[in-house]
Amino acid sequence: MIHRLKTFFRDHRGVAAVEFAFIAPILLMVIAGINDGAQLILKQNNMHSGVSAAAEYVMRGGADMTTVQTIGLSAWPSHSDSASVTTSKMCYCGSAGGSCTSL
Template identity: 40%
Template sequence: MPRMTSPARPKRLSQFWRDRRGVSAVEFALLAPVLVLFYCGMAELTQAMMAQRRLNHLASSVGDVVARTPELTDARLDDVFHVGDTLMSPFSTTKLGICLASIVSDATGKDTVDWSQKYPAGAAVDCPAKGAVVSIDAGVLPASQSVVMSKASYGYVSPLKFVMPAEIVFNRTLYLRPRLSDKITRVP
């Protein structure tokens, strides 16, 4: 006659350590925080890179529009600045600063700011004042010529603040030659 065993026999300690039924749950519990941190970090990094690329595009586009205009009125300049706001979309423009300036070099190679305009007025972007002497490489601004300086600054703040809790400031400066005239004149 076969011997009967009790199905509710208590497990021994050695059998407990060999049991592999909960290994997946333990591995997931150990890896999940690392994976979530990695995912959030990549999302924040991607958003920051997108903001920087938009700022580069904004500085290029705004400067290009001004370089194609022989005479720049206040109304036209306001329109250009508002286009800059639109180009940063969907990012907030509260920490955006744009500076446009016409820099003229005389026959001796002395570079002087003919006119400059900052937007908005209290922006953190560094904008040289009219009449200021600046130093631009002769390869960019030869003697007796002019360039349009398009400068943009953007303070990126991550919406998650998980991996990048502090603000990152992106700056971009471009120099463009006037397309339709020797220099861009500013008329009120």
């Protein structure tokens, strides 16, 4: 019996499998976290594309806010069905801002 126990404790077969079993869940959580972070960055970059296209339209002289919203949504790739673009027109004189109709 003692001989079998000594043989059992000296045998190192399967040690790698046990060590991997300890590390695998942690590794999977890290990979899932990296994937979630990458998806978040991708969605933010996609939204930024839509906002940039709408801002470029306005900077080139476009004044129709409905068109700005349409451009923003159409240039936003892979947006969800509930996504929306809200626009408002503000005019600034120096650091004071106000409605463009009150000027």
